[in-house]
Amino acid sequence: MQGKLAGVAIGALLAFSAQAASELKIGFLSTLSGPAGSIGIEIRDGFNLALKLAGGKLGGLPTEMIFADDTLNPDTGRQLAERLLKRDRVNLMTGVVFSNVMLAVWPTINESKVFYVAPNATPTTITGKGCSPYFFSASWPNEAHHEAAGAFAQSKGYKNAYLIAPNYPAGKDALTGFKRMYKGNIVAEVYPKLNQLDYSTELAQLRAAKPDAVYAFLPGGMGINFIKQFNAAGLPKEMQLIVPGFASDQDIVRAVGDPMLGLFDTSHWAYDLDNEGNRKFVAEFEKEYKRLPSLFAEQGYTTALIIDQAVRDAKGKVEDEKAFRAALMSAPERAKTPRGSFKEAANGTPIQDYYVRELVKDKDGRIVNRKVDTILKQHQDFWLKDCGMK
């Protein structure tokens, strides 16, 4: 009797899952509190804006968002992912900011066969050997900003570069990405400990070493500290500071102010990209939040646009793996994202342009990241070569 009942239940469930979902439940697992919480909030604001503009329906389906805060703790992240997947039974996952959290939650998501759309962290281990049909990035492969920075330093003909990154895996990866593209002389590679406050030691070394360019991958508060102190030491007159775009966008500009001027950064997006999707995004974001968007907001917004397009193309069949994967892979070409139209590589990472931006004042006196050049055209993830998927 019990066996029969179970059979009926399974049959009912199977019948249910083959149908188009009548509503969309998205698990948004992100870092929303603590010192790094501003990044998750920026991504969430971008995502929410797109959702609001779509009338609360992504792909035409009423959308329920379930937010969870990993507090930048991988263990917390894993527990929350379990809860979102097993108890809340979400159809889609997104939101993770940091690669270490991503690597911790990824096995759980992958085993549940739920699609994950990355609004930020796109670690090389998930895009290379460990690639999966359930992983889809709407941002950029982890090393791309650094590769673009290396290419920029190379194109400027800087003979000597000084590299600085925190002493943790992502820091080493960042400088590897930079060095892949930069062929000049590297005077020093410095790895201060994570969350170091004072950079006077490194700045004294910089003054003595006199490089042409400094590449600083110092995310969040570390970058704020470094840029402020770099300026106080009077070094901008002697060497060019280059940073990855995510460490110098509007969230950092608002905290640092004028010392940001004259920096170069590299990014997959700029607020002044000339396309329809971007003009709409920047205008609506300013209207909604009374501030300029950062690239994190763009990533959140683009993630929502791509989900919207893919759900629409798959006619709501999020559970139909093949159809939804195909819809996701082609969605960035048609969703009018602020980056324009772009393609996805087989490992689920964008093939897109990367820009050099300069920190300047616009006509209203605001400090903005103005696009000056396209440094990498149709650039794709270096680790695609290790992914066997077609």
Next chain:
Amino acid sequence: MPASLFLEQTLNGLQFGLMLFLLAAGLTLVFGIMDMINLAHGSLYMIGAYFMASFSQMTGSFWGGMALALVATAIVGALLEMSLLRRLYGRDHLTQVLATFAIILIANEVVRIVWGSQPMLLNTPADLAGPVTLPGGMQYASYRLAIIAVGAVVALLLYLLVAKTRVGMLVRAGASNREMAIAMGVNIRRLFTAVFALGAALCALAGAMLGPILAVQVGMGENILILAFVVIVIGGTGSIRGAFVGSLLVGIVDTGGRAFLPLFFGVFLPPQFASAAGPAIASVLIYLLMAVVLYFRPQGLFPARG
């Protein structure tokens, strides 16, 4: 190594040490006199920096903003002491750690609600924005010199306050033997509140002075609090002199380690080992220092309690 680099790194160590002293001085008084472990000390530092950012934007003046921030943070400190911390003095250290850790979390969220989650804008005043040329031709950030000056002046004032005034005598009496001080008729409640407010003002001074070269953001206090605890363990709890010597030791050892250890290892190790081992050992150097001090002087260098 050129002499100017050596001198610059020494100044860096001095500057970092004096800033740590501002934090450690308040912490050590609270720890020594009230026998209270206050993890929320870092939160007062954060609140001080946020007040500084707001008031200096409001008034348009760096130093005016700083004066307001000091007063406001002292008031917050006094209110915190009178409403909450006072109830914890008699409890064991574990309870104090738990309760003040809760205050850290609450303070972080309150700051986020009031000021938002984005880091705050706070820059050096214009006349201290660039580097100056020191005698001998060395360039050094003028703002860092200002930090050294402020730190040194405050250290001197604190010394005079504690060593030469009647209030200072009561503070020393409280630190060396609390029960005896109460028995002699000292109004210990009022003294505690005053000491706590003073500690909060010193925190605000550290936050205000460091804000222009560090990120003013939620959670900024936790990083620096660990260093302040290392300082008071090295210096001996309750002793201003200990906090002063401990701060300078930690500042100079930390900066010197980062600057010179990689070079030192480079002399006899292959470059790839030297570049990996140098920073790794430099980052634990202050804890090694603490372990060595504790081995020879378990009470710290200058314990307040004989």
